[in-house]
Amino acid sequence: MPDPRFTRRGLLAGGAATVAGALSARISERSPSTGGTALAATPPDTTPQTPAGSATEPFHGVRQAGVATLPQAHAVFVGLDLLPGTGREAIGRMMRLLTDDARRLTQGRPALADTEPELAVLPARLTVTFGFGPGLFAAAGLGERRPASVAPLPRFTIDRLEERWTGADLLLQICADDGVTLAHALRMTVKDARAFARVRWTQRGFRRSPVTQAPGLTQHNLLGQLDGTVNPRPGTPDFDRAVWVNDGPEWLRGGTTLVLRRIRAELETWDAADRTAKEFTVGRRLDTGAPLTGRFEHDEPDFDRLTPAGLPVISEYAHIRRAHVKDPGMRIFRRVYNYDEGLTARGHSDCGLLFASYQADVTRQFVPIQRRLAEADLLNEWTTPIGSAVFAVPPGCAEGGWIGETLLS
């Protein structure tokens, strides 16, 4: 039985359906008094301030939310570095504080010292997920409990990593379907981390929300590609095997690891290529996402099929061939966001992907794929990794517990 949290029915009961339901409830409740009058007519003062954004994701559980959770529309990833002298005991205090913030805010309750409690009431499926970078283990004197692959990635030839997007001791990953909710949760949690850490980087992303585009459909990224077709599906045995840590260090069982790569898209030159060239590069159609050997998005690519001229239909260097992993339990789980940070004076975007990859083991799963892509992926011409960080994502906690207790207590 799949966890009901991750079934369509479960989601719709707890999330989107609540949204739709609350909306219709409001409509029928209020139309008699406002029908035919101006849209923004003064609502009766008795209207409760608990509308559609009240959908929540559970906080407590064996696993942290924010990984298998249906991706929300907005995300911010914050990389923090511990202040000098912040050891195991202090990190534990910080994690208790941050866990308490997350526990409250994700359920639509203000943080303990919330300075804008009114902003907490619409959680909009808020999740707050914590990750531990290599530096945290060192600072806590727990280097021997750090999984070997929670370390800077090997250097890839395609990397043009910038210090300002790379590494960090602690990750806060905050996701919600609403930007105001996100801003408030970000501020409240970072405030409580300040006594222990400084902000190294902040990376904001967006994707289509489950209300804009029906959940379960793959999304187009800013390059126009359908992105994530072969992702393991939450709730399946393949997902559980690929994502959750089932062996290795005891404290991380039920957790996962996260590789966060900031990948700049060279949209100007990408768009100078025609559709045929783009599809040849990716190995899929841009519109349907079907492999060049198939008709539908989820058709299995036929890597052996040849053109009449005897060349592979899906090039040796096509992205989907280079990224292909046969064993579904060895795949990576991508929960990708777009970023778009502004425009140069000449009108060029600074945009790309916040490529968040979750897997049980970075070295076994992520690195071989990345290596094959780095060696020869046509898409490299138009994508440049400019940031990289690796984190252990501890398991979830029970009501009286806190995230990180299995490592730090």
Place this chain on the structure above:
Amino acid sequence: MPDPRFTRRGLLAGGAATVAGALSARISERSPSTGGTALAATPPDTTPQTPAGSATEPFHGVRQAGVATLPQAHAVFVGLDLLPGTGREAIGRMMRLLTDDARRLTQGRPALADTEPELAVLPARLTVTFGFGPGLFAAAGLGERRPASVAPLPRFTIDRLEERWTGADLLLQICADDGVTLAHALRMTVKDARAFARVRWTQRGFRRSPVTQAPGLTQHNLLGQLDGTVNPRPGTPDFDRAVWVNDGPEWLRGGTTLVLRRIRAELETWDAADRTAKEFTVGRRLDTGAPLTGRFEHDEPDFDRLTPAGLPVISEYAHIRRAHVKDPGMRIFRRVYNYDEGLTARGHSDCGLLFASYQADVTRQFVPIQRRLAEADLLNEWTTPIGSAVFAVPPGCAEGGWIGETLLS
């Protein structure tokens, strides 16, 4: 009769209800095959890619969309400066191109030379609104048709304006309920403007979407204030009188003017104040938004009421007293977005408001309010205007027409 576009019923028919409807349609259509299986289960390949984000706002009409339109969740304001030598005829060509982009994209169709047409199919209530700054009139040799108040604002003592957020010849205001839609529309329109102009600034904002928080309810901004209580209501005679140009230059009739102020919020010191001090500053309760003399948000403030000690309950320097305008037809219409741009190393936010104010006449309506606020508003202690720009927002156009034709053709 109010324009049906702006009635609750009209909105729900064309917007949110479509969302809810499409969502339920998908649910009932797909549950039999997917109920009980994993959330992200592979959708059948026959699933049409036309889900909930397909809600549209009309493009053609007497007025441009994006002013009286129920505010969308996301906005980007782009200030452009015309390249040297770009005169009336070239500006006209540019506006024809940009109008065509807006006409297509807002209705869910790709732009003519769209390089990512797949991103155009979910308009998510996209609007693209154009504004003309003082420099455009000069460049077009039409200085005499520039309304006198479409000019840099008088200098206010509270201003700490930064060049990088101030002025511009042309404004693109792009709003949508989806971030991917917004990014795509931004890129396509700016691409077509490039031959004529350079980007001066890009300002991104967000607010609660009509799905998160039921439309018609006032929103809390990042300071925790309910923001926009006394806004004129679209579809009312007061709104029409306050916002739309009914006299003055013939070419601007049916249009409006926009003052865009970037107002930094000093959240760190604001949050050092207690709730009583914050409420005294604003003149309203933070939770309900009720004036300090009332119980409900929309109660009329009683500016004459005194405390037992003989002092005004609503201070002489409270924000709502300084901002108060008796004649509803002389008010300004605020369509405000929050911004939040990142974090300093110490964990302080760079956030505030994109204060977009629409009014028939800047000098008669906006300037007196701003002057009273600048003279003595307690809130000035925690808010700093760091950007300012003024634009004429031309009327809308018919199917064969283009925005700006009344001025430029």
